[in-house]
Amino acid sequence: MSRAPLPYSPKILDLFRNPKNLGRMEDADAWAVAGNPACGDMITFYLKVSENEVIERASFESYGCAANIATSSILTEMVKGKTLKEAWEISWKQVSEEVGGLPSVKFHCGVLAVGAMRRAIREYYKRKGKTPDWLPKDITFEERQALEEEELAKRLAKRIGGSSVA
Amino acid sequence: MGDVEELIKAHGELKREVYLDFENSSPVPGEILEVMLPYFNRVAYGNPTLTHKPGWEAYEAISKSAEKIASFIGSKEPEEINFTPGETEANNLALIGAALRRKEKGRKILVSEVEPLSILHVCRMLENYGFTTVNVPVDEEGFINLERLKELADREVILASFMAVNNEIGTIEPLREAVEIVKDKSPEAIFHTDASDAYGRVRFDVGRLDVDLATISSYKILGPRGIGALYVKGGVSLEKILEGQFGTQKLWPGVENTPLIVGFAAASEKAFSNFDGNVAHMARLRDKLISGILNGLDGTILNGPLGDRRAPDNVNVSFLKCEGESLTVELSLRGVYVSSGSACTRRILQPSHVLLAIGRRFEEAHGSILMKVTRYHTDEDIEYVLQSIREAVSRLRMIYGSMGG
Numbered sequence: 230m231s232r233a234p235l236p237y238s239p240k241i242l243d244l245f246r247n248p249k250n251l252g253r254m255e256d257a258d259a260w261a262v263a264g265n266p267a268c269g270d271m272i273t274f275y276l277k278v279s280e281n282e283v284i285e286r287a288s289f290e291s292y293g294c295a296a297n298i299a300t301s302s303i304l305t306e307m308v309k310g311k312t313l314k315e316a317w318e319i320s321w322k323q324v325s326e327e328v329g330g331l332p333s334v335k336f337h338c339g340v341l342a343v344g345a346m347r348r349a350i351r352e353y354y355k356r357k358g359k360t361p362d363w364l365p366k367d368i369t370f371e372e373r374q375a376l377e378e379e380e381l382a383k384r385l386a387k388r389i390g391g392s393s394v395a
Numbered sequence: 396m397g398d399v400e401e402l403i404k405a406h407g408e409l410k411r412e413v414y415l416d417f418e419n420s421s422p423v424p425g426e427i428l429e430v431m432l433p434y435f436n437r438v439a440y441g442n443p444t445l446t447h448k449p450g451w452e453a454y455e456a457i458s459k460s461a462e463k464i465a466s467f468i469g470s471k472e473p474e475e476i477n478f479t480p481g482e483t484e485a486n487n488l489a490l491i492g493a494a495l496r497r498k499e500k501g502r503k504i505l506v507s508e509v510e511p512l513s514i515l516h517v518c519r520m521l522e523n524y525g526f527t528t529v530n531v532p533v534d535e536e537g538f539i540n541l542e543r544l545k546e547l548a549d550r551e552v553i554l555a556s557f558m559a560v561n562n563e564i565g566t567i568e569p570l571r572e573a574v575e576i577v578k579d580k581s582p583e584a585i586f587h588t589d590a591s592d593a594y595g596r597v598r599f600d601v602g603r604l605d606v607d608l609a610t611i612s613s614y615k616i617l618g619p620r621g622i623g624a625l626y627v628k629g630g631v632s633l634e635k636i637l638e639g640q641f642g643t644q645k646l647w648p649g650v651e652n653t654p655l656i657v658g659f660a661a662a663s664e665k666a667f668s669n670f671d672g673n674v675a676h677m678a679r680l681r682d683k684l685i686s687g688i689l690n691g692l693d694g695t696i697l698n699g700p701l702g703d704r705r706a707p708d709n710v711n712v713s714f715l716k717c718e719g720e721s722l723t724v725e726l727s728l729r730g731v732y733v734s735s736g737s738a739c740t741r742r743i744l745q746p747s748h749v750l751l752a753i754g755r756r757f758e759e760a761h762g763s764i765l766m767k768v769t770r771y772h773t774d775e776d777i778e779y780v781l782q783s784i785r786e787a788v789s790r791l792r793m794i795y796g797s798m799g800g
């Protein structure tokens with residue numbers, strides 16, 4: 230219940246100040262949202278993909294804390310020039326390392342960024358109507374976390390109106 | 396994880412800074428610090444219970460401070476002022492001390508659902524020891540629902556705790572009415588109020604209100620942190636909650652912190668020396684800030700009431716499509732320091748319980764910003780804050796973008 234002490238890394242502060250690849254992508258080949266405004270955490274991840282399944286561009290929109298914005302931003306950089314398979318394999322831990330480490334209460338923000346990116350990749354294949362064999366059938370940890378957060382938001386939202394107290 | 400020193404360096408130099416996070420901590424103004432300084436090493440540095448000059452000096456300084464503070468809350472007996480290390484400790488002492496002392500008489504505790512966590516969490520702890528807590532709801536401006544209180548109060552109630560002014564949304568509670576209702580239903584019940592956000596800003600008189608216990612805090616009136624007090628009406632007895640060597644403070648053991656106590660009294664004197672003038676100044680800046688935000692930006696909601704029913708220092712606004720934690724960081728980069736009730740500022744994904752209690756939706760609570768103005772703030776400060784908020788909100792809303800929609 231305590232408030233988190235949040236010693237962000239200078240890198241997070243820098244990315245928060247100057248996010249790269251910010252904004253809606255009109256010509257995206259696929260995009261996905263993860264999170265829920267009820268949790269205060271939401272990311273939209275856009276992908277522009279070439280014929281040979283290489284990510285040409287990625288961009289994001291974010292509603293959330295400074296870590297949410299920073300991890301989304303760095304992820305758009307990290308996936309650039311990678312094949313969809315390579316991008317898929319980026320874990321939230323790598324994202325965390327790339328921003329100079331996340332405070333533990335902010336792990337889930339990095340997880341959400343990866344969850345949004347993977348959803349966008351699934352969306353891409355869905356639109357193409359194909360399923361590469363490397364694409365896991367079951368949802369991965371990062372995607373499940375996004376899902377759980379969305380469900381938690383729903384549950385919490387339902388409890389408003391009750392008399393529960395933080 | 397990042398090195399904080401580097402973070403501060405990266406944050407950079409600021410040409411202007413306006414601190415408004417008086418809810419959570421306060422800088423000590425020079426004029427108060429000056430009064431405190433001699434007490435660290437020049438006078439009254441002894442233990443006030445001992446028989447030597449520095450001890451007697453300390454005893455005198457503490458008694459004088461208690462006398463002043465007692466007079467400001469309408470108490471005639473300085474012994475009714477019990478110094479504690481802060482609001483949290485005073486609230487713990489009040490609730491646990493009263494519940495333990497009354498446990499043979501009953502088990503029911505009444506509180507409002509917008510009490511600070513140093514009340515609500517203590518209640519939860521007491522529930523593990525066989526007490527029951529009943530939460531009284533509030534309306535959409537944060538006022539205690541007195542009709543519900545009438546229904547919920549009965550002879551079983553041994554203890555009631557209702558804050559005088561809400562710390563998050565500034566609601567000035569109908570305390571007198573609440574005391575009457577509780578005492579009417581249960582004359583033996585102890586009535587406690589956390590008056591930390593009333594003291595020095597909203598008229599508050601323990602005699603007129605007829606409360607048994609009242610918590611006040613030093614840093615909330617620009618005194619030093621680490622000191623507060625519990626007013627205990629003469630004749631009301633509490634169980635101690637800490638054991639050890641007791642000195643001048645009958646309910647709190649340990650060596651008295653004379654410089655902080657003196658600082659608390661000095662801060663009180665400053666707040667009360669031109670009370671009406673200070674309050675008028677704060678209320679004017681408060682309204683300037685509120686109307687500047689509500690009129691200057693779309694998607695904004697005021698949390699809590701307006702005008703005389705609101706504490707003169709409190710501003711709490713929700714910004715839609717703006718998450719509050721990133722707003723605190725963004726404003727910090729512009730030298731404006733505020734706090735937020737967003738879930739992202741807490742360990743669990745749940746926003747301020749006060750904002751939920753007044754019916755705010757989660758996305759509204761997440762975008763909330765809490766600010767408090769003081770007698771030291773100027774019109775230029777408020778104009779700078781307004782401009783910074785406009786810029787910060789529009790940048791964060793740009794990051795929000797269309798959100799895929």
Ligand code: FES
Nearest residue numbers: 270293294338739
């Ligand atoms: S987005 Fe809510 S904690 Fe990071």
